[in-house]
Amino acid sequence: MDTLEENDLKFIRLLEVKAESFFTIGNYILENNTSFSQKFDMMVMQEILHLEIFLDDYGARNNKKYVYITELIASIRNFTNVMYTTKHIFDRISLYKVEDTVNGEKNFKESVNNFYEWSIGCLKKLYTEAFEEAKRLKVKIPQGKVDDRFFKGNENHFKLEQNIEKDNVELAVNRILELTSKYRKVAKSIHRENFGKKIKPKDLNTLIPFRVDEKKARKFQNILHGVQSDYDTYVKGSSEEKTHKNLKRLRGFVAVPMYLLGIVSWLSHFYERHLPTIRNTEVKEKISAIINTDELLHHLAYFGMNLCHKYLHIGNEIAEKILTYYSQPITMELPVPQPIGFHARPSHYISLIVNEFGTDVFLVVDGEEYSCKSVMMLLQAGGEIAEKGLKTVTFKGDEKVLKDLKILAEHNYCEDSSIPPELNYIRIARNFL
Numbered sequence: 001m002d003t004l005e006e007n008d009l010k011f012i013r014l015l016e017v018k019a020e021s022f023f024t025i026g027n028y029i030l031e032n033n034t035s036f037s038q039k040f041d042m043m044v045m046q047e048i049l050h051l052e053i054f055l056d057d058y059g060a061r062n063n064k065k066y067v068y069i070t071e072l073i074a075s076i077r078n079f080t081n082v083m084y085t086t087k088h089i090f091d092r093i094s095l096y097k098v099e100d101t102v103n104g105e106k107n108f109k110e111s112v113n114n115f116y117e118w119s120i121g122c123l124k125k126l127y128t129e130a131f132e133e134a135k136r137l138k139v140k141i142p143q144g145k146v147d148d149r150f151f152k153g154n155e156n157h158f159k160l161e162q163n164i165e166k167d168n169v170e171l172a173v174n175r176i177l178e179l180t181s182k183y184r185k186v187a188k189s190i191h192r193e194n195f196g197k198k199i200k201p202k203d204l205n206t207l208i209p210f211r212v213d214e215k216k217a218r219k220f221q222n223i224l225h226g227v228q229s230d231y232d233t234y235v236k237g238s239s240e241e242k243t244h245k246n247l248k249r250l251r252g253f254v255a256v257p258m259y260l261l262g263i264v265s266w267l268s269h270f271y272e273r274h275l276p277t278i279r280n281t282e283v284k285e286k287i288s289a290i291i292n293t294d295e296l297l298h299h300l301a302y303f304g305m306n307l308c309h310k311y312l313h314i315g316n317e318i319a320e321k322i323l324t325y326y327s328q329p330i331t332m333e334l335p336v337p338q339p340i341g342f343h344a345r346p347s348h349y350i351s352l353i354v355n356e357f358g359t360d361v362f363l364v365v366d367g368e369e370y371s372c373k374s375v376m377m378l379l380q381a382g383g384e385i386a387e388k389g390l391k392t393v394t395f396k397g398d399e400k401v402l403k404d405l406k407i408l409a410e411h412n413y414c415e416d417s418s419i420p421p422e423l424n425y426i427r428i429a430r431n432f433l
């Protein structure tokens with residue numbers, strides 16, 4: 001039976017074989033200051049995954065001698081995933097056509113590039129320490145490096161002509177309404193989770209888990225992935241997509257936040273699993289000396305979360321235009337709230353109902369239309385209604401929304417009663433304002 005010392009020596013020799021590609025790739029990364037291609041990132045991810053499986057098979061994570069090298073390799077895989085996703089966004093931003101109406105595409109690309117450079121810096125620091133730890137373990141490190149002809153440079157994408165058309169228009173419309181509604185729910189949830197709220201540098205350490213964590217980010221990412229999948233299956237290439245430009249625009253505003261959420265989840269994972277934030281160990285303290293925690297949280301908040309919120313906000317406006325286009329408006333006469341009319345409370349509740357559905361609804365007074373999405377517009381209409389002494393008014397919009405407005409009106413707009421169970425979402429939306 002082998003002794004512990006013999007087993008240790010055997011493991012070192014096995015590690016040298018299994019980690020040869022890992023260190024060969026590391027030689028290339030440490031000697032280059034260029035952007036790496038997605039093909040290169042994919043190769044690194046695959047090699048590190050195989051190496052991690054090998055280490056787990058031998059229980060290296062639970063061995064004092066090998067736990068640090070195992071932690072470093074896991075951290076390197078984490079940042080390689082971040083780099084891969086970031087590169088994907090950068091390479092495809094022009095194809096997604098998510099023109100940033102505030103800062104412009106150029107500034108967005110600069111933000112992506114700056115974040116990518118920071119990720120490369122983290123990767124190099126971790127790889128440098130992995131080499132040092134391998135030397136301490138007396139693991140022989142190969143001197144070769146990968147052939148950079150296959151892995152340097154940016155990929156330039158262009159679109160071939162889309163000449164395949166689906167013919168099931170009715171199905172496409174139904175799917176459009178369903179996926180657009182799902183998208184809006186994610187956008188509202190992200191807003192309610194305060195992804196777009198500015199955070200002071202001194203409060204960054206409260207970001208995880210109080211505002212975000214890996215589980216939450218992956219949940220939203222998976223929902224958006226489902227929306228994207230439905231779009232590509234039922235809408236892409238259809239006559240509906242060719243007719244309505246907002247559909248193609250929405251596709252881009254699904255993709256970019258989805259990938260940003262992937263980055264948020266990987267950075268959250270690294271913070272929770274590899275830094276001394278939840279479980280403080282000697283190994284995690286060493287990792288925290290390599291990767292600056294404040295920098296990581298800054299990028300998580302201002303690149304990942306804030307940009308995700310921003311693009312979902314723009315996408316939500318597009319989604320509402322799509323829903324309004326496909327809605328079938330009707331008119332409905334409803335009573336004026338008693339005894340004061342359309343003052344702040346009933347106007348607020350009306351706007352919450354309308355904004356929940358996303359389609360345009362109008363309060364019509366003498367042919368003048370007032371948007372029910374805006375409390376200020378409703379208050380303005382309320383003044384006209386009071387001046388004319390009207391007892392009933394006409395609402396125009398999608399039938400589903402007007403049905404809920406009718407329930408609100410039947411309860412006198414909750415002036416003297418609680419919110420009915422059918423409209424419980426008003427209470428939830430109100431509490432998040």
